[in-house]
Amino acid sequence: MANVHEFDVVVVGAGGSGLMAGLYASRGAKTAVISKLYPTRSHTGAAQGGISAAFGNTEEDHPEWHTYDSVKGSDYLGDQDAIEFMCNEAIDAVLELEHMGLPFDRTPEGRILQRNFGGHTNNVTGKPVRRACHAADRTGHMILQTLYQQCLKNKVNFFDEYQVLDFLVVNGKAAGVVAVELATGELHTFHAKAVIFATGGHGRVFEVTSNAYAYTGDGAAILLRRGLPLEDMEFFQFHPTGIYKLGILITEGVRGEGGVLVNGKGERFMPKYAPNVKDLASRDVVSRAIYTEIREGRGVNGQNYVYLDSRPESIIKYAAEDGRTNSDGSPYTITAEELLKKLPDIVDFNRVYLGIDPMTQMMPIQPTAHYTMGGIPTNKFGEVVIDDKNTVFPGLYAAGECACVSVHGANRLGTNSLLDLIVFGKHAGLRAAEYARQADFQKLPDDPTAEARAQFDGLRSGSGKENVFDISREMKKVMFEDVGIYRNEKGMKSAIEKIAEWKERFKHVRITDTGRVFNTELLNAWELGNMLEISDVIAECALNRKESRGGHSREDFQKRDDVNWLKHTLAWKKNGKIEIGYKPVVITKYQPKERVY
Amino acid sequence: MQVTLKVFRYNPDVDKKWHYETYNLDVEETERILDLLELVKGHYDGSLSFRRSCAHGVCGSDAMRINGRNMLACKTLVRDVGDKITVEPLLGLKVMKDLIVDMEPFFDNYKKVLPYFINDSPLPADGKERLQSPEERARFDDTTKCILCAACTTSCPSFWGSDDYLGPAALVTAHRFIFDSRDEAASERLKIISETSGVARCHTVYNCTMACPRDIQITKAIGELKMATLTGKVD
Numbered sequence: 001m002a003n004v005h006e007f008d009v010v011v012v013g014a015g016g017s018g019l020m021a022g023l024y025a026s027r028g029a030k031t032a033v034i035s036k037l038y039p040t041r042s043h044t045g046a047a048q049g050g051i052s053a054a055f056g057n058t059e060e061d062h063p064e065w066h067t068y069d070s071v072k073g074s075d076y077l078g079d080q081d082a083i084e085f086m087c088n089e090a091i092d093a094v095l096e097l098e099h100m101g102l103p104f105d106r107t108p109e110g111r112i113l114q115r116n117f118g119g120h121t122n123n124v125t126g127k128p129v130r131r132a133c134h135a136a137d138r139t140g141h142m143i144l145q146t147l148y149q150q151c152l153k154n155k156v157n158f159f160d161e162y163q164v165l166d167f168l169v170v171n172g173k174a175a176g177v178v179a180v181e182l183a184t185g186e187l188h189t190f191h192a193k194a195v196i197f198a199t200g201g202h203g204r205v206f207e208v209t210s211n212a213y214a215y216t217g218d219g220a221a222i223l224l225r226r227g228l229p230l231e232d233m234e235f236f237q238f239h240p241t242g243i244y245k246l247g248i249l250i251t252e253g254v255r256g257e258g259g260v261l262v263n264g265k266g267e268r269f270m271p272k273y274a275p276n277v278k279d280l281a282s283r284d285v286v287s288r289a290i291y292t293e294i295r296e297g298r299g300v301n302g303q304n305y306v307y308l309d310s311r312p313e314s315i316i317k318y319a320a321e322d323g324r325t326n327s328d329g330s331p332y333t334i335t336a337e338e339l340l341k342k343l344p345d346i347v348d349f350n351r352v353y354l355g356i357d358p359m360t361q362m363m364p365i366q367p368t369a370h371y372t373m374g375g376i377p378t379n380k381f382g383e384v385v386i387d388d389k390n391t392v393f394p395g396l397y398a399a400g401e402c403a404c405v406s407v408h409g410a411n412r413l414g415t416n417s418l419l420d421l422i423v424f425g426k427h428a429g430l431r432a433a434e435y436a437r438q439a440d441f442q443k444l445p446d447d448p449t450a451e452a453r454a455q456f457d458g459l460r461s462g463s464g465k466e467n468v469f470d471i472s473r474e475m476k477k478v479m480f481e482d483v484g485i486y487r488n489e490k491g492m493k494s495a496i497e498k499i500a501e502w503k504e505r506f507k508h509v510r511i512t513d514t515g516r517v518f519n520t521e522l523l524n525a526w527e528l529g530n531m532l533e534i535s536d537v538i539a540e541c542a543l544n545r546k547e548s549r550g551g552h553s554r555e556d557f558q559k560r561d562d563v564n565w566l567k568h569t570l571a572w573k574k575n576g577k578i579e580i581g582y583k584p585v586v587i588t589k590y591q592p593k594e595r596v597y
Numbered sequence: 598m599q600v601t602l603k604v605f606r607y608n609p610d611v612d613k614k615w616h617y618e619t620y621n622l623d624v625e626e627t628e629r630i631l632d633l634l635e636l637v638k639g640h641y642d643g644s645l646s647f648r649r650s651c652a653h654g655v656c657g658s659d660a661m662r663i664n665g666r667n668m669l670a671c672k673t674l675v676r677d678v679g680d681k682i683t684v685e686p687l688l689g690l691k692v693m694k695d696l697i698v699d700m701e702p703f704f705d706n707y708k709k710v711l712p713y714f715i716n717d718s719p720l721p722a723d724g725k726e727r728l729q730s731p732e733e734r735a736r737f738d739d740t741t742k743c744i745l746c747a748a749c750t751t752s753c754p755s756f757w758g759s760d761d762y763l764g765p766a767a768l769v770t771a772h773r774f775i776f777d778s779r780d781e782a783a784s785e786r787l788k789i790i791s792e793t794s795g796v797a798r799c800h801t802v803y804n805c806t807m808a809c810p811r812d813i814q815i816t817k818a819i820g821e822l823k824m825a826t827l828t829g830k831v832d
C-alpha cells in the first residue's frame with residue numbers, strides 16, 4: 001500500500017497538549033505528531049493571560065485552594081479526583097516549562113511573576129489571589145514556542161499540514177489514523193498501536209468567537225462517527241470580554257490588573273452580581289451579568305455591548321474603592337507604562353481593530369464563544385473512556401481542549417486550560433508509550449482509506465445547489481443566538497430542526513476546485529460537516545439538561561438541580577440519532593453548595 | 598464601501614501559468630483583508646487558497662504582499678490600504694497555490710540556529726525555577742514575540758539573492774536565546790551566525806523591521822548580534 005507509515009504512537013494535533021504528549025511519548029516509543037497547521041500556528045499560541053499554579057510567590061497560596069476554586073468554578077460538575085490531581089501537579093508542571101526555557105515574567109527576586117484571574121481566591125479571606133503565571137499577555141505563545149522548540153531538540157517526527165480525517169479501529173482497539181497531505185492531496189495511513197487526539201475545540205460553530213478558523217471540532221467529530229461517546233457537550237464557555245462584533249479576546253488579565261466593566265450609564269455593575277470578587281467572578285457569572293445589563297437596556301447606546309475600562313486613573317479609583325493593596329499592604333496603583341508592559345498585545349489589538357487606545361478610552365466588549373468544556377471523555381491519565389463505568393478504549397488517548405477529563409465541569413476557570421494541556425498532555429504521552437511497549441499492532445483493514453475517500457467523494461459529487469459559506473453562516477448565527485449564553489426549549493428545538501435542514505442541504509454542496517494541491521475548499525467543507533455534527537450534539541445535550549449550571553443557563557430552568565442533574569452527560573450517535581446517557585460525577589472532599597462570588 | 602481586490606492566482610493542477618483575478622466587493626472599511634479573501638472564497642471562487650487560523654495576528658499563517666508590502670491579512674484593515682487592493686504571495690519562496698508559498702526553506706533556516714533552550718547544568722538545588730531578574734528578562738523580551746510569519750525574511754533582498762542566508766527571522770530566534778541569561782549555548786550559536794550565511798549578509802536595509810507585524814526591532818537585534826560576533830561578548 002502506498003503512503004503507509006508505521007509508528008508506535010501517533011499524536012493528532014500539535015498545540016500545547018499535542019506537543020507535550022509528543023515530547024513524552026517520543027521518549028519511550030517511536031512517535032509521530034500530525035497537524036493540519038504548522039505546529040506554531042496552533043491556537044495555544046493565542047492564549048494570553050496565564051497558567052495557574054499555587055506557588056504563592058508573592059502571597060500565600062496552596063494547591064488545596066486551587067483545587068477548591070476549580071471545583072467551585074466548575075459548578076461542582078468537575079471530577080474532584082482529577083481536579084485535585086491537576087492542581088497538585090501544577091507547580092511541577094510550570095517549573096518544568098521554566099526549565100525548558102519558557103520566559104516567564106519575573107518578580108524582583110527573580111521568581112515567576114503571578115497575577116490575579118477570575119475565580120482564583122484566597123480560601124480564607126475570599127479575596128482574589130495571584131496564581132496566574134504569565135509571560136506578558138502572550139503566555140500561550142511562549143508555551144507553544146517553547147514546547148515546539150523542545151520537540152525539535154528531541155527530534156520528534158512531525159507531519160506538518162497533514163489533516164487527519166478518520167480513526168481506524170480493529171478488534172475494538174486503536175489501529176491508526178488516515179490523513180490527507182494538504183500540499184499534494186494524497187491520503188496517508190498512519191498505522192499505530194496508540195493514538196492520542198489533541199485537536200483543540202470547536203468554538204467556530206458560534207458566530208462571535210475568540211477561536212481560530214481551525215477550531216472545527218475535527219477530533220471529536222471523527223470519534224463520534226466511529227461510535228464513541230462525547231461528554232458534557234452542552235457546556236461551552238462564553239468569555240465575558242470579546243471585542244464587540246469581532247469576538248477577539250481581551251484577556252481576563254485586564255481585570256486581573258484592575259480593569260472594571262461599566263454599562264451604558266457609566267455604572268460599574270459587577271458588585272451587584274458578585275459582591276466579594278466583583279469583576280473577578282467566574283466567567284459564566286460575568287457573561288450573564290453583561291447580558292442582563294444589555295437586556296435591561298443598559299448596554300452602550302442601546303447596543304449589545306458594554307465597556308471594559310482599563311484607564312489607569314479608573315483602575316486606581318476602583319482599587320481604592322475595593323481596598324485593593326499590593327503584597328506589601330500599600331494601596332494598589334498602576335501607571336500607563338506598567339500596564340503597557342503587562343498587556344502589550346491587548347493595547348495592540350485595540351489600536352489595530354478598533355483604532356482606540358485603552359489607556360485613554362474604554363473598550364467596547366461583548367461575551368464571545370471561547371472554550372469547549374465538553375469533549376472526548378478521558379480519565380486522569382488521558383485514556384479515553386467510553387461508558388458510565390469508565391471502561392478504557394484500548395490504545396486511544398485524548399488531551400487538551402478536545403478532551404473532557406473532566407477538570408472544568410460546567411465552567412472552566414481562566415488559566416486552568418493551559419495547565420490542563422501540560423498535565424494531561426504529559427500523562428497521555430506517558431501512558432500511550434507505555435501501552436505501545438506491551439501492545440501489538442492491529443492488522444490494518446484491507447482498504448483503510450475507504451471511509452475518508454467516501455466522505456470526500458460525497459463533497460465532490462453533490463448537486464452543487466448549496467453553498468458551504470451560506471450554511472456555515474446560518475449555523476453560526478443560530479447557534480450563537482439559540483444555543484448560546486441563554487437557552488430555552490423553544491429556541492433549542494428550533495435550532496435542532498434547522499440543524500437537520502442544514503445537514504440535508506449540506507448533501508447538495510459541491511466542491512468547485514478539482515485540483516489536489518491545497519484544496520482548502522474541500523477541507524473547509526469537510527470541516528463544516530464536523531461542525532454540523534458537533535452543533536447537533538451540543539443542542540441535543542443542552543435541550544436535554546433541564547437545569548442551569550455553569551456555562552449552561554436555561555431561562556426555563558434557572559436553578560441548579562443537584563438532585564436530578566449532578567451527573568455528566570454522554571452522547572452517542574447511533575443510526576443517525578443522538579442517544580444520551582449519563583455518568584456519575586466524582587465527589588471526594590467538597591460537597592456541592594451554592595456558588596457565591 | 599466599494600473596493601477592487603486584485604488577487605494573484607495560480608492553481609498548479611489547472612493553470613499553466615499564474616494570473617490575476619479582480620473582484621469588485623462591497624465591504625466595510627473596518628474589515629480585515631482576510632475577511633475579503635474569505636468573502637471571495639465563499640461567494641466568487643471557492644478554489645481561492647490561502648493559509649489562516651487565528652484571524653487576529655498571533656499565529657503567523659497569513660503573511661502576504663498587500664499593495665506590495667508584506668503584511669498579515671488578518672491584521673490589515675481595508676481602511677489601512679484604501680479601495681484598490683492587490684494581494685500577492687510572499688516573494689522568495691516557491692508559490693504552491695494562489696497565496697500559499699512553500700515554507701520549508703524558511704523553517705529549515707530557523708532550525709539551523711539551535712532554536713531551543715540549552716542549559717545542561719544541574720537545576721537549582723531547591724528544584725525551583727532558574728532565577729532571572731526582571732532586567733535580565735527584559736533583555737530579550739522583544740525577540741520572544743516572533744510568530745514565524747516570514748514577513749521579514751521574505752522582504753529581504755539578501756534572502757531573495759539566496760535562500761541559504763539564514764534571514765532575519767532565524768536571527769531573531771538566535772537573539773532570543775543568545776541574550777537569555779539562563780541559556781548556555783550562546784557561543785555555539787554565535788559561531789553559526791558568523792558563518793557566511795549569517796549576520797554578514799545583513800546590509801541594514803530595514804525592510805524586515807518595517808515588515809514585522811509584531812513590531813520587533815529586528816535590525817537592532819541583528820546589530821546586537823553582529824556586535825556579539827565581533828567581540829565574542831554577550832551583554
Ligand SMILES: Cc1cc2nc3c(=O)[nH]c(=O)nc-3n(C[C@H](O)[C@H](O)[C@H](O)COP(=O)(O)OP(=O)(O)OC[C@H]3O[C@@H](n4cnc5c(N)ncnc54)[C@H](O)[C@@H]3O)c2cc1C
Nearest residue numbers: 013014015017036037044049050164200400401415417418
Ligand atoms: C484567545 C484565547 C486566549 C486564551 N487564554 C488562555 C489563558 O490565558 N489561559 C488558559 O489556561 N487558557 C487560555 N485559553 C484556552 C487555551 O489556550 C486553549 O484551550 C488551549 O490552548 C488548547 O490547546 P490544545 O493543545 O488543546 O489545542 P490547540 O493548541 O488548538 O491545538 C490543536 C491542534 O490540533 C491540530 N488539529 C486540529 N484538527 C486536526 C486534524 N483534523 N488533523 C490534524 N491536526 C488537527 C491543529 O493543527 C493544532 O495543532 C485561551 C484561548 C483563546 C482562544
Ligand code: SF4
Nearest residue numbers: 743744746747749809
Ligand atoms: S521577526 Fe516579525 S516578521 Fe519576522 S517572522 Fe518573526 S514575527 Fe514575522
Ligand code: FES
Nearest residue numbers: 650652656657671
Ligand atoms: S490568521 Fe493568524 S496571523 Fe493572521
